[in-house]
Amino acid sequence: MNGGPLLEVSGLCVDYGAGPGAVHAVVDADLVLHRGEVLGLAGESGSGKSTLAYAVTRLLRAPGMITGGAVSYHREPGQVVDLLAAGEAELRVLRWSQISVVMQSAMNALNPVLSIGSQLTDVLRAHRPDMGKAERRARAAQLLTMVGISADRLGSYQHELSGGMRQRVMIAMALALEPQIVIMDEPTTALDVVTQREILEELTALRERLDFAVLFITHDLSLLVEIADSIAVMYAGRLVERAGAGALLRAPRHPYSLGLLSSFPALHGPRQHLTGIAGSPPDLRQLPSGCVFHPRCSYAMDRCLTQAPQLLPLAESDAAGPQRAAACWLHDGSATAPPELSAPSLAGSQP
Amino acid sequence: MTQIQDISQPPATSAPALEARGLTKHFAVHGGTSRARGAGGARGFRARAQSGSLWRPARAGSPGAVVHAVEDVSLSLAAARVTAVVGESGSGKSTLARLLARLVRPTSGTLLLDGSPVPPGGRGRRDYARQVQLVLQDPFASLNPVHDVRYHLARPLQVHGLAEPGAGIDETITRLLERVALTPADQFIGKYPHELSGGQRQRVAIARALAVQPRVLLADEPVSMLDVSIRLGVLNLLGDLRDTEGLAILYITHDIASARYLADTIAVMYAGQVVESGPAEVVTDRPEHPYTQLLLSAAPDPERAGLTGRPALGSRGAPPSLVTPPPGCRFHPRCPHAMAICAEAAPPAFDVADGHRSACWLHASDLDAAQAVPIAGRKAGQAPAQAPRPGEETH
16 A cells, blocks of 8 residues: 655754744654555644644644754655745645645634535635536535535535534545645544544545545544554654554554553453553653653653653564654663563564 | 433442432523524524434424433442443433532432432532532633632532631641642642643542542543543542542543443443443443444454454444434434334333343344334445344343
């Protein structure tokens, strides 16, 4: 399923505010989204995952500022667009037709005084000027049908739709121009679990048909493990681990990933006492020294208090999945990782 | 009518700490009845919006329309047990918590505290509040931003005459903070809500509820607003309060995995009714009601990841309008097993195992052929792939 790279983020830094009071919301993020891939971005609130997505699409508003790094979009193999250098006119063309976004809260993202139909055709009017009115209308109806809503709801307003239907409309809108990349920012967080499952099933089916890549942002790692091909875990603005979804589930390398995974009680098997992660996420204005996770980490060593680890590729090779990387001193070769953080990541140990 | 009583009590105890019998709450539809007829506009529109495509449009003009928020729910909370109520939004679980806390007056039904009936109306509210305390979902909203932790914890002590002002009260507050693991307590006692993290705030809210030494703690989605990594800490705190202090705890949640983790007993609510109840692991491992099966098959489950042929959802559609709930079983419009009788009569709760009850006609062994006819129009292939029909296991 995976093709070449589609979106490459390297060394991306985003600050809110400037000068000594600036909050470093994203620090030195490296990510690659491949063609046709679902890349999951997991993290708690305030970990910078949405900020990263907005920075990549250049939708970040002041006081947010991109202070470093590069984002390149591979429109076709060999044709690279530098998204951070692109001007507004160039971005206008790229946005939505190549990269679209499904916002977290469909209640706020849809315009309450316009019908669903006019919001769907609006996208087409802006990007497909050669389409006639009837054509646009037909395409909008087709889009609605595609996400499982009957086309006669085109005249409905957002308050006449249930939460799940609103979110489906948002997805239909994001797919209107058949983009290469769809960024989904917590698309199902506000929904009930049954509705969430229905929408994810539909999304999977649509992806098989239309073959777009997804950057899926959520705090729910247990959900992500199910739907993503590979996963990046963020903590306090930093990527702490990158791995294939199965490898992350079976064999996490970073203590934070391990803690997150053991924060979700299981639906099967004997009930086990879980501890979660001690402490609370840090205040980005007063980050701890060294590794930002060390105050909550039960494996912290002296070195972690003073030196910040970088996200480095791990030596182990995983034939089945993408290259793993972790930002933890336990894995730089000088320390011995405990067994729970060094389980074999190959598929042999599937539960 | 559905009767679910007596959710698996611990064998040794006598009367449960708090028991609800046949609790029903109907809310008048907003806008009242005066404008209902004729004017059509706002009211009819709202009723239509509420029902959406869900079941069928409300009869916009019908006077006295009500939301059937909670319908004939019986539940008992035993000491030293956690009872979880699981349901989607709009299933009436929060209304149930408010009924049990006596914040809303039931349309009918009774509450029994230690086996003796609670007087109707507002009498004895304060004594009741000393026994039964409620913890709300959002600790960012339930603590007063202009008061510090000391004030929040001293207030219930003063209101209920449990502490003299002065040094003694600080000692009591310190002990309370230690009970919810906010230590060292002297660091927290003077803090304001904005200086605390979400998990710490929820702990203060729990300490506030514990201040009057209640016997029943009602926790309405206590962790859903918290960050993932600190939810377990709060859940474990509730578990400790059950184990060490013998509190009867009601844990309301939409997350069936966390209910399985914490609770001894689970009751599943759908559209204002309890559809299944029983020991936590039995309900989650061997669900009997089709709705519980649907809920479990929809829940995120990393262990099923990568396995092909994940069971497709057996049902489509959304919960019904509670203004005009479907006749018969409220789940039947979405149920892959619906039979003729499901549209006609509400199923009673059948005992499917010891302490395990399920309100579904599939458990009835004496249906005649006409009653058991599957409702036409169900698409083939909608039957859930994973479980046998519930009735077949037990009969």
